[in-house]
Each structure stands twice: as structure tokens, then as C-alpha cells.
Amino acid sequence: MLKAFHSAVLATAFLFLSFNAIAQAPEKVLFVGNSYTYFWNLPQQVAAMAQSRDLSIHTSQSTSGGTSLAQHWRGEKKLQSLPMIREGAYDAVVLQDFSMQALNAPDTLLHYGQQFANEIKAKGARVFLYMTWARAFDPYMQATITAKYEELARLCGATIVPVGPAWERARSLRPDLPLYDPDQSHPSPLGTYLTACVFYGVFTGKTPVGLPHRLTSTDHAGEKLYLNIQSTEDALFCQKVAADILGLPFVSPVK
Template sequence: MSRSLMEGRACKGAFMRPSFMRFLFLCGGLVWACSSSPPVGSTDLVATDVVVDDSSESDVSVETNDTGGDDSTPSDGGDVAEDTNSEDVSTSDVAEDLGSDLSSDAGSDVATEPEVVDDTPKKVLFLGNSYTAGNNLVGWVADLAIAAEYGPGLTTKGITYGGYMLQDHQHTPSTIETIQTGEWTHVVLQEQSTIPLIALGTMQFAASSLSFTIKQTGAVPVFFETWARREGNPLYETDLAGHTPESMQEALRNAYTLVTNANGGVYAPVGDAWEISLATHPDIPLHSGDGSHAAPAGTYLAACVFFSLLTGQSPVGIELWPESLTEQEAFALQTVAHETVQAQE
């Protein structure tokens, strides 16, 4: 995997104001003219150190506490059953440098607002289950920031337990204590994958409680919209998911939008990006063999969504991707991720 950066394009414009000439014809032998010519108006990148505790290539401390990589069995004995196995780039228009005076009859000054740059280091805590733990999503988000030489720095930590619901995190004292340290700028909340379909009220209550705790520390709650099962998954033989991936994704989208708006949070459209990618790049498999969890490509797409959302930068051109992907496939997933995030802004 290569780790060089692609330089972004810069927009450049020239603002010039022409001189104006006004004149009056002779009246009684008098001619006068006037003209005016107003004057033309007009980070160091620091790679943040992260702590590694899993001897992996990622420089991130990830407290997974996962029980086998599944998003399957809620710890409270609930009856939610899940499998247990663990193009083209849309760019901004570049302003043309006309290289010539633009005529105007207004004569007013052109004011340009200074660019607002968010240089706050991002410290992100992920709460979830195997959907978050799988393929080291948390580590990929931080690694993308390092590869992109994201100046303010971005560090991540994950607390994940197999099959956990947000309700379980809400009732785990060590998780609450970790949130209350106050060291986080964002806390990502990932619900167990079928709870939005069968127990939305449970999700809403837990999301509200966790968001209250998060916001008390000054951090921002981020809601991780998960993805629908692969077509043909046994779940679609039931009435839980509407029988199709499209209907399941719509239900997930509605649920995560609801809790995001209710709690003043940020919506992370991972599931939306998956849906778009599966429609436009069906040759890139996002699901693992169980049709529920993420394959490396699916995790990478999710990581690109979080990178774009958290930093405000495009992942397109970052030369870091899983070995199982080609450069063209990585580029396609980067593009889908960024355009999906941009579409919701």
C-alpha cells in the first residue's frame, strides 16, 4: 500500500475594477471629464501520534473487547438474531482567471470573507459492536488522516462488544466513565443492526441518554448509520426488514435521522454510501461471507465516510487502501464516500 498524497486543486480568482470615464458634450463651449481608478482589492501539517495496542499496522489504541466479531446477540437476552461471523470524481468548479477588466457601473468595493479553517484536533471515541470492530474500522479512520497529513490531527479509540446495543453501552459504567473524561471532540454511536427495525423506542431512549452525557462534556454525538443486509439474506424472509435491501436501508436511514435530529447530533451516512456503491459499483463486494458484516472494502468505504465527515476534507486521492482492493476500486470508494457526505451538507 502506498502512502503518498495527491495535492488538491486550489481555486484562484482575480478581482479587478475598471476605470470609469464620464463625459458631457460641449454646451456653450464647455467640456469636462472625470475618471477614477480604485486600487485592486483584494498549517504546518502535524501528524498526530497515536498509541497502538494491537500490534497491527494501525497506530491506534482500539479497546475492542469484542467477543468474536458478531453483531448478533444483545447482552440483555433480547431476541434479536444475527449472523456471528465476524469514476469519476466530482470536483468543485474552478474560477476562471479572465485576465481582463470586467466592466461595472456600480463602483462599490468587493469584499472577500476570510476562509474559516477548523484547526481543532479531532479525538473520536467509537461505541458499537462488531460492525465497528470488524476489520479495524477505528484504526482505518486514523490511518487515513495520517496518510492525508491532516494537519490538526485525528486520534481514535473504540469500545466495542459483540452484539451490543446502545442500551448496553448506556448501562456499562466503564463506557460512561470513558465518555466523561472529557477528552473527546466526537463520540460515534452505532446501534445493533436490527434494533432500529424492531425496537426503535429502545434506540431512541438510549441515544438520548448517551447524547446527554456526551454533550455535557462538550463533545458532539455522531450517529453511525449502518447498512442493509446483502440481497438474499434470510432476514428478508421475515417482515422485519421489508423484504429488500432498499426497504431495510430506508428504515435504517429514517431511524438514524430521527435520533440525530432529536439529539442535535451529526449523521454519518455510511449505509447510504454502501447503497450507492452497491448500485454503481456492484463488482466491489462490501459484505463479508455472512451477508451482514463488512468485508474489507465495506470497512474501507465506512472509514472514508468518517474521514470526510470529521475532517471536512475529501478522501479522494489518499494513497492508502486495503491490499484486497485495486487502486481503481479504492478511488471509486473514496469518491462515493466524499460525494455521499457532500450531498447531505
């Protein structure tokens, strides 16, 4: 059973890497989600990784804590996700549903995921699905989360960003790795770094190995902001896990 699961993950990796091999990296990306997206500035970290390799990925977000795609669709909590998509200002949109939706309300995930995908594709943009991770106390959740996001990807022709499987691989190799916030649900800064590595690999089709272990940006005054600071060892481990899950090389590009 374990062998079959890893074969499925590898097959998924091949599918989205094949997609990225023939498509240009998105330049304007909207992240639609909740705290799993905005914890530790995930969109900005992805943009910083791209910038470190002289790639331009401008990221925006429509997020609110504990929010599902259904709530985004209905415009609850004053969210403007649907109007933002309909403005057509993005060439890619990332969809992230409530973290337990795949287990507790999978039909809702599939329904609103398809609804959003139709709107995104109508504007000529690409759809990316942020496949999240299992809670720390029950790693067995991942199989169901993975299966439901793969089903949604098949239904709407989306590209999966397999963050959950990357976390699963990292935890199997280094069980002591502090990927989780103390609440055992949200990501720690290291967990967000690993997540950003997976997004970078999917968006660009390039290996994350060799990315900076310190990610920076600038504020409106031009002052430096440190988005994430990891040890070189932990950063390289996360980069390799992401590359492994995506079937990308472990050789960093020469600048």
C-alpha cells in the first residue's frame, strides 16, 4: 500500500512538471486562501526566491483566517477574491481551501474548487491547487487530502502544488524537524520555507536547490525586510525535499 501511494505521488509530480516544462513561469499570481497561506508571508517568500534567481513573480493575496473556498466565493469576511479574479489582472491563481475540508466536506472542496477554476480559466489564467498537509497528530490524514486534491485537479485541469507530500517526506526523513507552529496545525517559519520551495519549483520548473537560506524583501521606504532566516543545513534539506517530490535535480544552477 505504501509503495502504491509513493507511486501515485511520483505520477502526480510527473504531471505537473510536464505542465511547467512547456509553460512559462507565471508573472502575476493571486493566492486565495487562509492562514496556511499568509502565515510567515508565504506569497512574499515565493517572490523573494524567484527574485534571487533573476525571475519576476509578483504575488498578491486574498486571505482571511479559517476561511474556506465557499466563503471566498460568497464574499464573506469582506473578501473580494471573485471580483479580483474577474478583473483579469493575474496569469495564475492559487486556490487553498480550509485545511480540514478534504476530510470533513470533500464535496464542498470539489464544488467550489471547480467554480473558481471556471472563473480563473475564463480570464485566461492558470489554476494551481495548494495541496496542504496533515495535522501533526495524525499523519494518516495526508492520503485523503492528496486524493481529494488530485481528484479536483483532474476535474478542472489544474496544476497541483504538492506541499503536503513534501511535508510528509520531510517528517519521515527527519521526525524532529520543527515544521509546525506550536498549535501543531499552522506552519512554523521552517514549514513555510519548505512550502515556498515547493511553490518555487512548481511555478518555475527549476530546482529549488541552491536558493538563499535568508529571504529578504524591501518595505515601502526601501529598507530591507527579512522574511525568513534558516540555517544553511535546514534550508538545503528543505530544498532537496522539494526537489525530490517534484522530480527536479539536486544540482543548483550556476549564476
